[in-house]
Amino acid sequence: MRIGQLAQLIGVETQTIRFYEQQGLLPPTHRQDNGYRVYTKMHGERLAFIRRCRTLGLSLAEIHELQSYQDDPHQSCIAVNALLDDHIAHVRSQITTLHALEKQLVSLRANCNDNREIKACGVLAGINEGNKHQQ
Template identity: 45%
Template sequence: MRIGELSKSTGVDIETIRFYEKSGLLPPPARSDNGYRDYAHAHLERLAFIRHCRALDMSLADVTLLLDSLETHDPEELVKVDVLVASQLGKVRARLQSMRALEAQLVALQKRCDADHDHHACGILEELVSAAHGEACACHPDGAAPVSQRSVT
């Protein structure tokens, strides 16, 4: 099959397929007489595997380790797969915790809205300006906005 068909079948962009080939994640396909890439079913399966790993937010280095592990039956090597997935799960859980904290901050900020904009200043904007000045605000009551948020220019 040609690269366009492979792309359609897997949902992976053509340029990404070429990148995976250049980086060694996907073996180079055979070439037809006219020079077109001729992908086999094995390419389709491998690309679908890579895509699934990427959908799990695994890095290309992690994907490489997993691909290498497909070809081994060495228990010591397979332990690396368990460690990788445990590490990935830890990263996801940390992001979830961070997202919950962000949600709580946004809820606190949203509660500052009076919705009577004809007669009152916008409470949300007032809070954001306070935070920009390093003052306490609804979403950071102790005035401890993250450093990245303090460097407003």
């Protein structure tokens, strides 16, 4: 199949496929005499795997590592579990950071609960005050 067909089948843009090829996440393709790349079922499976990994928030480096484990299926999955444990820790850290951000935004929003003019806007004043503390 050609790149457009693969893109449609998996639900990604053709640019995404080219990017993953450049990053070494998709294996090289065979080219027809007219120069068109020919993608196989294996390319589709790899691309679907990459897409699912990206949905889980895995980085390209993590995906590459997982693919290397898939390519050697007789080894223990301890390394896969460790990679996922590290990713879970990273996600938990992001959640903590987002909760702190949410608290800041809620507090900032509480500074302006009525219909004031912009020059008296509590939200903008709070942001400006925060900038002064950071400098």
